[in-house]
Amino acid sequence: MAGPVLRVENLNIWYSEKHVVKNVSFEVPDRSVFALMGPSGSGKSTLLRALNRIIDLYEEARVEGHVYFDGIDIYAPDVDPTWVRRRIGMVFQHPNPFPHLSIYDNVAIGPRLNRMVKNKKELDELVRWALEKAFLWDEVKDRLHVPAAKLSGGQKQRLSIARALALKPRLLLMDEPTANLDPVATEKIEELVISLKKEIPIIIVTHNPQQAARISDYTAFLYMGELVEVGPTSRVFTEPRSKLTERYLLRQI
Numbered sequence: 001m002a003g004p005v006l007r008v009e010n011l012n013i014w015y016s017e018k019h020v021v022k023n024v025s026f027e028v029p030d031r032s033v034f035a036l037m038g039p040s041g042s043g044k045s046t047l048l049r050a051l052n053r054i055i056d057l058y059e060e061a062r063v064e065g066h067v068y069f070d071g072i073d074i075y076a077p078d079v080d081p082t083w084v085r086r087r088i089g090m091v092f093q094h095p096n097p098f099p100h101l102s103i104y105d106n107v108a109i110g111p112r113l114n115r116m117v118k119n120k121k122e123l124d125e126l127v128r129w130a131l132e133k134a135f136l137w138d139e140v141k142d143r144l145h146v147p148a149a150k151l152s153g154g155q156k157q158r159l160s161i162a163r164a165l166a167l168k169p170r171l172l173l174m175d176e177p178t179a180n181l182d183p184v185a186t187e188k189i190e191e192l193v194i195s196l197k198k199e200i201p202i203i204i205v206t207h208n209p210q211q212a213a214r215i216s217d218y219t220a221f222l223y224m225g226e227l228v229e230v231g232p233t234s235r236v237f238t239e240p241r242s243k244l245t246e247r248y249l250l251r252q253i
């Protein structure tokens, strides 16, 4: 069996004096969808931001503990945070394509900046690959050069996913990617997440337990900064070990 893609050990995070992630440890197996669920304010987004060092951009945040990515401690002094962010991609709650750039250029910008391709043909192939993986190619292949602003909300979110995929990440983090989408657009993203996991494991934050149940292989339940429970999704949902998880699943907290 493949080792975990990520191992989090005794992770603690503060914003100034406020302790928001409390001694959290878990492993994310390769080729899986791993859901981080919990009520509003439980620390899900903060924890996610620490997993690819985006949290470094928050001046008031302080992180202690370890995050091993394929065995490399991403907080070790000799590790370059930009390398970490390139290898561990991120998709946010609000789709964030550059509105004035074309659909093509939104996907191409990362590979160009990182000199991942030698010529236009390779770039065209990479853009097509990323758009296909993001289930968007068929809808946009005849209008690759129109501005991204012309797309629907769901399409913009899939474009954000294509942009992240174009950097060929080893792992993808998603922070409530369907929070602003209608049910049809949500379903597409959920199908896409499931189809990607064989190639790219995904950690997804959700405040919706049904979504975690539908798409994830493993679920972690976070409550007031503490990891209450983690395990295979089917087990967490059918036989929660903690009363708190049970109450959350019954919508009592």
Ligand SMILES: Nc1ncnc2c1ncn2[C@@H]1O[C@H](COP(=O)(O)OP(=O)(O)OP(=O)(O)O)[C@@H](O)[C@H]1O
Pocket: 015, 018, 020, 038, 039, 040, 041, 042, 043, 044, 045, 046, 047, 058, 060, 207
């Ligand atoms: N930049 C910040 N500075 C100070 N406190 C913050 C900051 N970001 C978040 N917090 C606080 O940290 C705690 C955890 O927030 P976080 O956004 O990680 O929770 P969450 O579970 O993702 O919530 P939600 O589902 O509402 O997004 C909250 O109390 C929040 O107010």
